[in-house]
Amino acid sequence: MNNMALPSWANWAMLLGLVAFIGMIALSIRRNRGVKRSLFAYPYGLWIVAFTLIPLLLIGYYAFTDRAGAFTLDNFKTFWDSNYEMHKQLIELGVNPADLGIARGNVNVDTLVYSLWMAFMCTLICLVMGYPAALFMADRSFKLGATLVILFIIPMWMNFLLRTIAWMSLLEDNGLINTLLTALGLPKMRLMYNSQAVLLGMVYNYLPFMVFPIYNSLAKQDRRLSEAAMDLGANSRLTFLKVTLPLSLPGVVSGITMVFMPSVTTFFIPRVLGGGNTEMFGDLIERTFLSADNWNVGSALSLIMMVLILMSLTLLRKADPEGEGSGTL
Amino acid sequence: MTEQPRLINLENISKAYDGVTVLSDVNLYIRKNEFVTLLGPSGCGKTTTLRIIGGFENPTTGRVMFDGEDITQYPPYKRKVNTVFQKYALFPHLNVFENIAFGLKVAKRPKEEIKQKVDKMLALVNLRGYGKRSVDSLSGGQQQRIAIARALVNEPEVLLLDEPLGALDLKLRQEMQLELKRMQQMLGITFIFVTHDQEEALTMSDIIVVMKDGFIQQIGTPKDVYDEPKSAFVANFIGQSNIVRGVMVHDELVHFCGADFPCVDKGFGSDAPVDVLIRPEDLLIVGEDEGRLKGLVRSVLFKGVHYEMIIDSGEMRFKVHSTVMQPEGSVVGLDVIPFNIHIMRPMPPQSDITLEDEAE
Numbered sequence: 001m002n003n004m005a006l007p008s009w010a011n012w013a014m015l016l017g018l019v020a021f022i023g024m025i026a027l028s029i030r031r032n033r034g035v036k037r038s039l040f041a042y043p044y045g046l047w048i049v050a051f052t053l054i055p056l057l058l059i060g061y062y063a064f065t066d067r068a069g070a071f072t073l074d075n076f077k078t079f080w081d082s083n084y085e086m087h088k089q090l091i092e093l094g095v096n097p098a099d100l101g102i103a104r105g106n107v108n109v110d111t112l113v114y115s116l117w118m119a120f121m122c123t124l125i126c127l128v129m130g131y132p133a134a135l136f137m138a139d140r141s142f143k144l145g146a147t148l149v150i151l152f153i154i155p156m157w158m159n160f161l162l163r164t165i166a167w168m169s170l171l172e173d174n175g176l177i178n179t180l181l182t183a184l185g186l187p188k189m190r191l192m193y194n195s196q197a198v199l200l201g202m203v204y205n206y207l208p209f210m211v212f213p214i215y216n217s218l219a220k221q222d223r224r225l226s227e228a229a230m231d232l233g234a235n236s237r238l239t240f241l242k243v244t245l246p247l248s249l250p251g252v253v254s255g256i257t258m259v260f261m262p263s264v265t266t267f268f269i270p271r272v273l274g275g276g277n278t279e280m281f282g283d284l285i286e287r288t289f290l291s292a293d294n295w296n297v298g299s300a301l302s303l304i305m306m307v308l309i310l311m312s313l314t315l316l317r318k319a320d321p322e323g324e325g326s327g328t329l
Numbered sequence: 330m331t332e333q334p335r336l337i338n339l340e341n342i343s344k345a346y347d348g349v350t351v352l353s354d355v356n357l358y359i360r361k362n363e364f365v366t367l368l369g370p371s372g373c374g375k376t377t378t379l380r381i382i383g384g385f386e387n388p389t390t391g392r393v394m395f396d397g398e399d400i401t402q403y404p405p406y407k408r409k410v411n412t413v414f415q416k417y418a419l420f421p422h423l424n425v426f427e428n429i430a431f432g433l434k435v436a437k438r439p440k441e442e443i444k445q446k447v448d449k450m451l452a453l454v455n456l457r458g459y460g461k462r463s464v465d466s467l468s469g470g471q472q473q474r475i476a477i478a479r480a481l482v483n484e485p486e487v488l489l490l491d492e493p494l495g496a497l498d499l500k501l502r503q504e505m506q507l508e509l510k511r512m513q514q515m516l517g518i519t520f521i522f523v524t525h526d527q528e529e530a531l532t533m534s535d536i537i538v539v540m541k542d543g544f545i546q547q548i549g550t551p552k553d554v555y556d557e558p559k560s561a562f563v564a565n566f567i568g569q570s571n572i573v574r575g576v577m578v579h580d581e582l583v584h585f586c587g588a589d590f591p592c593v594d595k596g597f598g599s600d601a602p603v604d605v606l607i608r609p610e611d612l613l614i615v616g617e618d619e620g621r622l623k624g625l626v627r628s629v630l631f632k633g634v635h636y637e638m639i640i641d642s643g644e645m646r647f648k649v650h651s652t653v654m655q656p657e658g659s660v661v662g663l664d665v666i667p668f669n670i671h672i673m674r675p676m677p678p679q680s681d682i683t684l685e686d687e688a689e
Binding site for chain 1: 383384385404405406410411412414415416418419420421422431432435436479480483
């Protein structure tokens with residue numbers, strides 16, 4: 001498979017689409033002396049076809065073929081057993097892999113389980129930290145609410161990579177925090193190159209995606225509903241539990257979706273803050289594509305990831321029958 | 330009814346938001362089992378008054394007394410008062426049954442009792458069998474009834490209603506007016522009702538409190554405020570009226586529009602300037618030379634039950650209601666019997682301007 005075939009191929013498709021679009025507008029102007037409004041939807045349709053649908057089909061194609069282009073399930077077997085290729089070659093050579101002490105390689109599966117666990121923890125921490133923040137922001141009697149909103153937005157103006165690298169200079173062995181500790185006569189701490197640092201980076205990056213959907217659903221809530229609850233005898237705690245919280249659930253579901261999805265596929269953060277000890281599935285996919293130059297296995301891994309995300313979203317949607325949260329799908 | 334003890338006492342209540350006064354020194358008492366209406370144009374402070382009684386706002390100064398107890402600082406959930414909110418504020422995540430049961434569940438009543446009471450309430454508001462429905466699936470009128478049931482099921486001593494009929498169409502509104510009155514009499518609960526609709530106030534109330542710009546203008550029975558308004562504002566706000574500048578010659582004789590009219594009012598002094606109120610339905614159209622006043626019919630409007638005629642007499646323009654139509658351009662005589670002339674102290678010139686504007 002020639003990797004260069006894809007870009008030039010896509011270029012031609014885009015060019016063709018553009019020509020077709022302009023041609024259709026020209027035709028319709030000639031016929032009706034006006035442009036049909038639905039025509040303006042075509043560029044988006046083309047966009048989706050070119051950059052979502054075709055890549056998806058390509059991933060499907062690569063995942064189920066070998067390097068020669070023949071149909072195979074070996075890529076998925078490689079996910080399950082990272083030593084699969086080696087096993088196959090050994091068996092072809094007439095050697096029993098068990099004799100050499102080569103067992104199933106569970107690196108890929110472990111990485112996936114680890115990624116799911118990290119994503120779960122990240123989502124949980126974001127929820128626990130984000131809900132109260134959203135509550136404060138939406139509370140009109142809390143004067144600093146608007147300031148809090150801005151404080152959450154400003155970091156998002158900065159590039160995601162920069163923000164993560166900034167954490168590095170804080171947490172490093174000779175970083176800001178440890179320098180301070182030394183200055184105070186305290187022992188240095190190992191703050192980086194572990195799962196906690198990765199989790200910190202993830203929570204830091206994804207927290208706004210939890211806060212804002214919840215903030216939205218709280219801010220649009222009719223103030224009179226909580227007044228009605230108080231009127232009917234519920235104190236502040238019961239009013240929150242019985243009215244405010246249930247009515248903000250669509251926002252919570254939306255926030256969970258928005259945090260969990262990028263969390264599972266996180267890459268770069270584990271590499272920078274985890275120092276390679278903590279590879280996550282996003283990094284694994286990237287490495288398989290770029291370092292190992294194996295598009296077939298890489299596509300299979302991506303496909304597995306997508307199926308898992310789709311499954312968790314479907315579960316979430318079941319928990320939110322009104323479907324407000326799934327608007328972010 | 331007047332034998333009943335005072336239940337709620339508002340003492341010198343004032344309220345200001347960011348320095349803007351919305352209530353000025355309101356003093357008001359409400360007796361047990363009364364149907365009291367706070368009536369006034371929007372921005373007059375009627376809803377704020379209600380929210381202070383409900384505990385959703387704290388007055389800037391003054392006290393709220395309930396059954397002799399100072400409840401000014403009590404949160405809403407500690408007051409024996411329930412509210413029917415404007416636009417109902419039903420809980421969208423709960424069904425009809427759960428909405429009505431909310432207060433009882435919070436109070437941790439036994440399940441059997443909750444079910445029995447909610448069913449009784451559903452029957453009271455004519456919505457038996459609607460318990461499992463979602464509140465979104467109900468019409469405005471039905472949601473209204475649920476909101477009332479949700480408040481009444483807690484057996485409050487006072488029910489506060491904040492323009493509850495505003496969103497309903499005319500026919501439904503009239504039905505609900507009668508129904509609310511029926512419920513109030515049946516349950517023996519004090520109702521405090523906020524509206525800007527004077528007809529609604531006249532139909533339902535035992536006592537009407539007319540408010541304007543944060544001040545109470547008049548407190549009285551519907552008959553009092555209609556027949557004996559204390560000011561031109563009250564007269565104009567409650568029903569239509571003709572207000573004429575006049576001079577009280579002496580007791581029981583008033584002079585306006587160039588003629589002397591015997592009346593029943595006294596105590597205004599001699600040769601004192603007064604405002605004279607005559608309701609449109611009280612002006613009698615008589616033969617051209619038979620009345621004390623003579624006028625030219627300017628326009629005629631058919632209003633269903635009666636005709637509304639605008640009749641010019643000298644400087645003054647009168648609105649006259651009559652079931653007999655006089656053709657436009659004809660000259661008629663006008664008269665009024667002593668009992669239907671209402672004398673008021675003259676109002677300050679400032680509000681005079683708005684009156685003339687309204688007459689245009």
